[in-house]
Amino acid sequence: MKSLIILLFLSLPLFALEDKQVLIHSISQHAITIGTGENKVYIFVDPLCPMSQTFIQEIFIRQDLQKTSTYYIFLYQLPRFSSDFLISHIYQSKDPFYAFEDIILFEEYDITEEPIKQSTLKIIQDIKTVGKKMQITTSPYILSFDKASHYYRSSKGSAPSTQENVFD
Numbered sequence: 460m461k462s463l464i465i466l467l468f469l470s471l472p473l474f475a476l477e478d479k480q481v482l483i484h485s486i487s488q489h490a491i492t493i494g495t496g497e498n499k500v501y502i503f504v505d506p507l508c509p510m511s512q513t514f515i516q517e518i519f520i521r522q523d524l525q526k527t528s529t530y531y532i533f534l535y536q537l538p539r540f541s542s543d544f545l546i547s548h549i550y551q552s553k554d555p556f557y558a559f560e561d562i563i564l565f566e567e568y569d570i571t572e573e574p575i576k577q578s579t580l581k582i583i584q585d586i587k588t589v590g591k592k593m594q595i596t597t598s599p600y601i602l603s604f605d606k607a608s609h610y611y612r613s614s615k616g617s618a619p620s621t622q623e624n625v626f627d
Contacts, residue, residue, distance in 0.1 A: 479602060482589045483531075489550070489582045491532040491559050493518055494525035501531045503590055503600040506549070506562050507540040511599045515563045528603075532559070534583075535590045537598050543583075544572050551579040 483501050490501070504511035518530055534546040545562055548570050552558035561567040593600075 479593065480604075482592055483602065486533060486585050486589050487531060489533065489586060491534075491549075491556050493530045493532065493556075494528050496524075496526050496528040498528040499531065499604045500528045501533070501602040501604075503533045503535040503586075503595050503598065505537040505540050505542050505598040506534060506545045506559070507542040508537060508598040512563055514599045519560065519564055533586050533590075534559075535586055535595060535598065535600070537596075545570070546583060547575045547579050548572070550582050551576055 502514075504515060506512070515532065518524055524530075534542075534549060536542050536546055545568070549555050549558045549562065551573065590600075
């Protein structure tokens with residue numbers, strides 16, 4: 460009995476890993492991808508979060524990061540930011556990668572709001588559902604799966620973007 464309890468306790472992290480992998484896989488087709496490296500890094504960002512912007516700008520600029528990891532980026536609105544129009548604009552554009560790049564690197568916020576298509580709403584809702592299941596409250600929220608590892612690393616704690624008046 461004692462061995463069974465120990466075995467169950469040791470296998471719990473594997474169940475959590477599998478759950479997160481299943482959740483991420485369910486929305487992977489919506490990811491904006493940067494890099495070609497063997498390590499897989501999944502990032503949930505709010506495009507108006509200054510910390511997310513700084514983090515993503517670094518990935519766009521640094522070729523060494525892009526060679527070691529592939530970054531899968533999901534746009535996820537935090538309650539503090541009113542980024543829903545940017546998120547819908549990016550996912551609805553002809554090329555979400557370039558729309559995202561314009562906003563993150565060139566701070567191109569002067570966009571024309573268009574009616575949101577049902578397909579775009581579905582993408583946003585799918586990502587929001589996964590974000591809530593994973594209890595994402597910070598931006599950037601990062602899950603890193605290193606090549607040949609059975610575990611993942613994730614960002615935790617309170618990011619400045621979730622604290623009131625931190626950038627005021």
